Amino acid sequence: MNNKLFKPDYIFESSWEVCNKVGGIYAVLSTRANTLQKVMNDRIIFIGPDCWHDKENIYFNEDNTIFTDWKKKATEEVLKIKTGRWNVPGKPIAILVDFEQYYEKKNEIYGKLWEDFNVDSLHAYGDYDEASMFSYAAAKVVESFYNHYLNSNDKVIYHGNEWMTGLGLLYIKKHLPQIATIFTTHATSIGRSIAGNNKPLYDYLFAYNGDQMAAELNMQSKHSIEKQTAHNVDCFTTVSQITANECKELLDKPVDVILPNGFEDDFIPKAAAFTRKRKAARKKVLDVANALLGTDLDDNTLIISTSGRYEFRNKGVDVYIEAMNRLLRDKELNKKVLAFIEVPGWCGEPRPDLLERLQSGKKYDTPLDVPMVTHWLHNMSHDNVLSMLKFLDMQNRKDDNVKLIFLPCYLDGNDGIINISYYDIVLGNDLCVYPSYYEPWGYTPLEAVAFKVPCITTDLAGFGLWANSEKGAYCEIEDGVKVVHRTDYNYSEVADAIKDTVAKFSNFNDKQIKAARTKAYNLSKKALWSEFIKYYYQAYDVALRKAAERNGR
Template identity: 65%
Template sequence: MTKTLLTPDYIFESSWEVCNKVGGIYTVLSTRANTLQAKFHDRLFFIGPDFWQGKENPLFIESDNLCAAWRQHAAERDNLSVRVGRWNIPGTPIVILVDFQPFFVQKNDIYTEMWNRYQVDSLHAYGDYDEASMFSYAAGKVVESFYRYNLTETDKVIYQAHEWMTGMGALYLQNAVPEIATIFTTHATSIGRSIAGNGKPLYDYLFAYNGDQMAEELNMQSKHSIEKQTAHYVDCFTTVSEITNNECKELLDKAADVVLMNGFEDDFVPKGSTFIGKRKRARAAMIRTANCLLGTDLGDDTLLVGTSGRYEFKNKGINVFLESLNRLNRDKNLKKNILAFINVPGWVGDAREDLQHRLKSKEKFNTPLEVPFVTHWLHNMTHDQVLDMLKYMGMGNRPEDKVKVIFVPCYLDGKDGIFNKHYYDLILGQDLSVYPSYYEPWGYTPLESVAFRVPAITTDLAGFGLWVNSLKNQHGINDGVEVLHRSDYNYSEVADGIKDTISAFSAKTDADVKEIRKRAGQVAEQALWKHFIEYYYEAYYFALRHAAKRQLG
């Protein structure tokens, strides 16, 4: 009986990425919304920053009559400037966008209160800390105002805050409206990401790192402080994978109460003949672009391999992928030509006119364009990590090379000037994807890949890879996903592992590949939100129970 009593009546979720497509958290929230909306029917509210005033935001559909009376009350009584509407995603949940600029004048008072009440150290703030904190505080104020106007203490209310950027709002509510149960989710610890990004070994020494000390060393005290204190004070602290939970234990001195694994929806995956048609067109576009750039005549039997994601050269394993391709080029067992794409947005300039010119013409070309590695010019051609490493390794995309590498340094938004296709409409053309991450709290990219039935290579330092290892009947690439063991110091073994996997894959028959593709899709099916949403219900239960105890004192 207790479980049914402790289901929330209202859920508020705040994130910097509500109606604001920045990274992986956007994917978490926007794909999960439909599942929650179906259960909670407009008792689910997302709160995001409003920096779109006077500008068109295709993700936000404003409404004048949604919560109209409260909105007026919030403006007149609570000095809160909010816009209410719906998020233009499946489920179209209600969204409240708040203007947080007016709070900057109270900044010092807010920080003082946070120090006195929760020992949050904002003294060393710089960069985006102030902006994020003012949004976070404003979001807390919005929920307080909504609660006082619309709800009563018999309503069971959850406030879930995502990442350090929203911690302050959760702490504010903890005191201002103690009836509200708070959940804080860290998707990656700020200090863990920083240690990894600064080239320090993260995993072998994790037990020896002191989070506070490292925050000082890496000049991250304020972000680390809000993250750590929120984790300790909220009713339920959560993270997205066991690998990040290890980080939280060591660097924040707090283990997660519940691990909320990242699911997704596969409604963006085309079905049947649409899928076949899109895959054909994607392959044709990639091979044609390569032939025009390289002056080659690669055919449809070329093996298309790719990686994608944020340009974090070491953390995302782009370096080890390039190393593996260089070794693969000398591999005697390789049965097919390999065309490898690095789809990672860099400091991009313009689409190459010489390449555009060739793509428009009908003829075949037998001479390469200059710099036959990039589809778009970069502002930093002489200091780009991908180009530097290709040069260092002596990879030349020569006619006799069985492995060719092409760097696509732009966002694939359908109007890049070369492919003019959206990311999802291009990656489904690949035969194999490689995501050998060193630092990856979850890993949506390999999950999306297998959803498109493109088998993937990843590592056990990615939350997704670790999860795949826990599945029954998962034994490598033949089952759709190859999870390579990765540590601080086995770079060379990982490069060999990728090389060997691609080489073995190149020898597979069409029937083998068809079966592997089917199994890749089956892995993705097990990560749908309908399976993973249970962890959220567990967190709601945990938080509501804890909040009830807290009020009893």
């Protein structure tokens, strides 16, 4: 057999998060784009939804000179597209597609999907229609482009991310079998749902029937499109071994290649700029905390945080709060701790009373009312974080050695209180904690260690498993990452392990802290795209070989 890898001439990659920052997939695609653009040189084309219409999209620079002759043809075919470049390093070509015109024929589209691939769209609700019509539109764009510029001599790949791109992948399989298809699930919809519904995912994984659970949890349509796509593409992939196990059990399809999520470190400030930004971040969060709490916390305070999407159990926000509660009474703790929860909630407005204090520049020795939150929420009485703090009677009292503050907004630099972006805040931390229960990969811990911030994560996160595999044993905080063993039922042990690790770190001397920070940073270097892109080349090879076989090439 020929051992030389098949290489694509063109790659089309679609995702709801192309030029549309929603979650972690944006980070995967936008950081990988530069590496592939260098190799493909404008022959990698990203396709995303035109959610912005006439409003300015800060992630996309429109350029009408790209593919002008094809765009005329596309307009004749009633495709509503914008061409331009994604505003990320590498500036790859992006096509944004308006898909709203397809809603009126969605029943016909779903009918064909059922006939051709047995996909059940009857139980669709929520974002299913939106995602499916985008996916259909993206496939029509690829079909039009292919027919205009390419032919069967070109090795072409269509790569879709998440169940939202499934319909398009199946359309390509049927109408353009000469194109090789790759599907990446970043988390199975049914696995996430099982975990999010407080059901034990891992101990019972072998016994769960994906179709049955989808019916029980009202997830039939998303599960159906995801499962049929996994079974029908040329190469089915996911991001970690833990999610590969999930795919095998819940989708009844083993993955062909695991594609771990790399990143680029071009957003990490260097040398003097790093030191300056770290000092500024620490000063800012201490100023905010002191104004809110009426305290005088200084730079010797241990600053820690957790962050990510507001998935209270899946992201381990609950166990983080429990750990901080236990830390309040820990005799080993050698420093005052300022702990943040940086998770976007249903945010109302920046607190006027807190703003007033910050703007006055004065020092205060009395706390504000509700000294646990920086912004008012629309659902104060029903918010999970505030409810748990109330239940545990965590009031940020003056004598408490651990103060916990909820920052319930997107840290985009314009939140009204912190006004510094997330990346510029995280580098001010001493420790980051991400005790996830459900985390297919885990960008937040990877980003933390890239900023030389040691972190705590679990072995239910793909990143935690990868860190352990790099060491060949469970990582400890001295290694820059502490990986806690987590199961369906050991919540209390996880809380204790976090508490003990923070207490241990509070006793580190400067030399030990520096060593842990260096090791954290060195580990992050092993996760750069230059190290992980080889897995994508494997996936391209698998898909192209299958397509060549199918088309008798």
